[in-house]
Amino acid sequence: GALVYQYPRRTICKSGTSMRMECQAVGFQATSVAWYRQSPQKTFELIALSTVNSAIKYEQNFTQEKFPISHPNLSFSSMTVLNAYLEDRGLYLCGAREGGYEQYFGPGTRLTVL
Amino acid sequence: GEQVEQRPPHLSVREGDSAVITCTYTDPNSYYFFWYKQEPGASLQLLMKVFSSTEINEGQGFTVLLNKKDKRLSLNLTAAHPGDSAAYFCAVSGSNNRIFFGDGTQLVVKP
Numbered sequence: 132g133a134l135v136y137q138y139p140r141r142t143i144c145k146s147g148t149s150m151r152m153e154c155q156a157v158g159f160q161a162t163s164v165a166w167y168r169q170s171p172q173k174t175f176e177l178i179a180l181s182t183v184n185s186a187i188k189y190e191q192n193f194t195q196e197k198f199p200i201s202h203p204n205l206s207f208s209s210m211t212v213l214n215a216y217l218e219d220r221g222l223y224l225c226g227a228r229e230g231g232y233e234q235y236f237g238p239g240t241r242l243t244v245l
Numbered sequence: 246g247e248q249v250e251q252r253p254p255h256l257s258v259r260e261g262d263s264a265v266i267t268c269t270y271t272d273p274n275s276y277y278f279f280w281y282k283q284e285p286g287a288s289l290q291l292l293m294k295v296f297s298s299t300e301i302n303e304g305q306g307f308t309v310l311l312n313k314k315d316k317r318l319s320l321n322l323t324a325a326h327p328g329d330s331a332a333y334f335c336a337v338s339g340s341n342n343r344i345f346f347g348d349g350t351q352l353v354v355k356p
Contacts, residue, residue, distance in 0.1 A: 163342055165342075165343070165344065167346075173348070173349075174334060174346045174347060174348045174349050175289075175334065175336075175346040176346075177343060177344065177345065180342065180343055182342070222288070224288065224289065226344065228342070233277075233294060234338075234344055236288060236289050236291075237288070238287075238288040239288040
C-alpha cells in the first residue's frame, strides 16, 4: 500500500535556529508533494506544492526564503524552517500523491520553538 | 482561491445522538472532497473521500452528503459515541491539485 513517513516526528529548536524535516513516500511515486502547517488550535494551511518537473509554488504568506523545499526524486522531499520563531511552532504535514487526486498524508513533524 | 468554511467550530452531543458538521466551499470547479479526523496530539485520519459524481457516501457510523449546487459538504455521525470525540476537518480539492482545509470542528461526545 501507499505510505508516507515523516522524520522527525517531534523536534525542538531554539528561537532563531533552523529545522529540517523530511518526507518519504513508500509504495508509490510522489509526483507531487504538498507541505502544510497546523498552528496550535488552528487548521491546516498549505505552505507550498511541489510537482516534479515544475517550479515549487508557495502560498501567500509563505516564501521560499523562509521554507525552502527540496523534491529531488519521486520518493523524497524535505522542507526547512529557517530562522524559526514562536509563530512557526505547530504540526507540519507532508501530503504526497501519484498523479491522481488522492493525497496520502504522513504522521507529521511537530515543531516546538523555545 | 478556494475558501472553505466549516461549521460549527465546537459541537457537544450526548452518546447516541447524531452530530452534523457542514462545510461550504467557493470554487465550483472543486470535485474531490475529504473528511478527516484528528485525535489529540495525532495526525490526520482519513474518514471518507468523495468524488463530485457521488452525492451520498456511507461509512461506518457516518454519512457524507455532497450538494454541488449549494457547494456544501456535510458529515453526519448517526449515533455518536465517546470514541468519536476528536477534531474533524473537511478538505476540498480541485483541478490545481491543491487541497484546502476547513477550520475544523471540535466534537465532544458525552456518555
